[in-house]
Amino acid sequence: MQFSSTSNYIVADELALAVQAAVTLEKPLLLKGEPGTGKTKLAEELAASLEVPLLRWQIKSTSKAQQGLYEYDAVSRLRDSQLGSDKVHDIANYIKPGKLWQAFTASERPVLLIDEIDKADIEFPNDLLHELDQMAFHVYETGEQISAKHRPIVVITSNNEKELPDAFLRRCFFHYINFPDAETLAKIVDVHHPTIQRDLLETALEVFFDVRKLPNIKKKPSTSELIDWLKLLLVEDIGVKDLKESNGLMPMFGALLKNEQDVQLVEKLAFMSRRRER
Known part of the structure; x- marks a missing residue:
C-alpha cells in the first residue's frame, strides 16, 4: 500500500512512511502534533485514496471505551417489557454496535479513526488495549464473540492534552507531525x-x-x-x-x-x- 499527497492533501514523506509502517506492522498509527496540522484530515484522505469506508469515533471528555464496542439499552428493554412487546425476548434488539464493532464486521477493510483520544479519562486508552491488540471482544449479554473480518487500519490522534499510558503506547506506531515550513x-x-x-x-x-x-x-x-x-x-x-x-x-x-x-x-x-x- 502506497499513500502520498493528493489533490486535496499534502503529506510529508516522513508521514507517508509512518502510515506505511503502521499498516505493515498491523498496529494503530498514533498521530500527535499541534491542532490544525492535519491529523484528522490524514485519516479522511487515506480512506479516500484507498476507496474504503471511514469510521470516525470522536472522543469527548465523557467517552467510555465500552461505547466503542457496544451499548446495551436496558431502559428501552424495560419499557418494552412493560408494554408487552415481543422484542424483549431477543436481547440483541437492545444492543447498539459501536465504532469498533462496525469496523470489525465491515465487509471490506475500513479506516477507523479514533479522534482526540487524549480528551477522555486516563483509563480510556487502557480499556481498549485488548480489543485493539486482539481485534476481538466479547458481548456478555448475548455471548457473542466479535472478531475482525478484515483488520482495520486504525488512526488515533492526540493533541497532547494528557499523557497516554506506556502500555498503550507500546501497541502503537507513533508519529509526531511537525509544523510545516x-x-x-x-x-x-x-x-x-x-x-x-x-x-x-x-x-x-x-x-x-x-x-x-x-x-x-x-x-x-x-x-x-x-x-x-x-x-x-x-x-x-x-x-x-x-x-x-x-x-x-x-x-x-x-x-x-x-x-x-x-x-x-x-x-x-x-x-x-x-x-x-x-
Missing part, C-alpha cells in the same frame, strides 16, 4: 487557494510566521487558521500594500489570534515598533 505551507495553501498571487502569499506567510515566533504567545495560529485568514484577505481584496502598511494588528486578525492576551501582545509589539521607527 514555509515551502510546505505554500503547497498546502495552493490546494485551497490556487489563484492566490505569489507576492500576497509570501507577505502573508511572513506575517504568519512572525506571529508564531512571538515570545509568550498563548496560542500559535495553525495551518487551518492560515487558510481561513487568506480566504478573508482574498474576499476583502486586501493586498500586499495593506499588509505591509498596517500600523497595528494585521487585517482580519481574528482569524489568527484567538484570545485577548495575544491581541494585546501584538498590539503592544506593533506600538513599540512604531516608536522605534520615529
Whole structure:
C-alpha cells in the first residue's frame, strides 16, 4: 500500500512512511502534533485514496471505551417489557454496535479513526488495549464473540492534552507531525487557494510566521487558521500594500489570534515598533 499527497492533501514523506509502517506492522498509527496540522484530515484522505469506508469515533471528555464496542439499552428493554412487546425476548434488539464493532464486521477493510483520544479519562486508552491488540471482544449479554473480518487500519490522534499510558503506547506506531515550513505551507495553501498571487502569499506567510515566533504567545495560529485568514484577505481584496502598511494588528486578525492576551501582545509589539521607527 502506497499513500502520498493528493489533490486535496499534502503529506510529508516522513508521514507517508509512518502510515506505511503502521499498516505493515498491523498496529494503530498514533498521530500527535499541534491542532490544525492535519491529523484528522490524514485519516479522511487515506480512506479516500484507498476507496474504503471511514469510521470516525470522536472522543469527548465523557467517552467510555465500552461505547466503542457496544451499548446495551436496558431502559428501552424495560419499557418494552412493560408494554408487552415481543422484542424483549431477543436481547440483541437492545444492543447498539459501536465504532469498533462496525469496523470489525465491515465487509471490506475500513479506516477507523479514533479522534482526540487524549480528551477522555486516563483509563480510556487502557480499556481498549485488548480489543485493539486482539481485534476481538466479547458481548456478555448475548455471548457473542466479535472478531475482525478484515483488520482495520486504525488512526488515533492526540493533541497532547494528557499523557497516554506506556502500555498503550507500546501497541502503537507513533508519529509526531511537525509544523510545516514555509515551502510546505505554500503547497498546502495552493490546494485551497490556487489563484492566490505569489507576492500576497509570501507577505502573508511572513506575517504568519512572525506571529508564531512571538515570545509568550498563548496560542500559535495553525495551518487551518492560515487558510481561513487568506480566504478573508482574498474576499476583502486586501493586498500586499495593506499588509505591509498596517500600523497595528494585521487585517482580519481574528482569524489568527484567538484570545485577548495575544491581541494585546501584538498590539503592544506593533506600538513599540512604531516608536522605534520615529
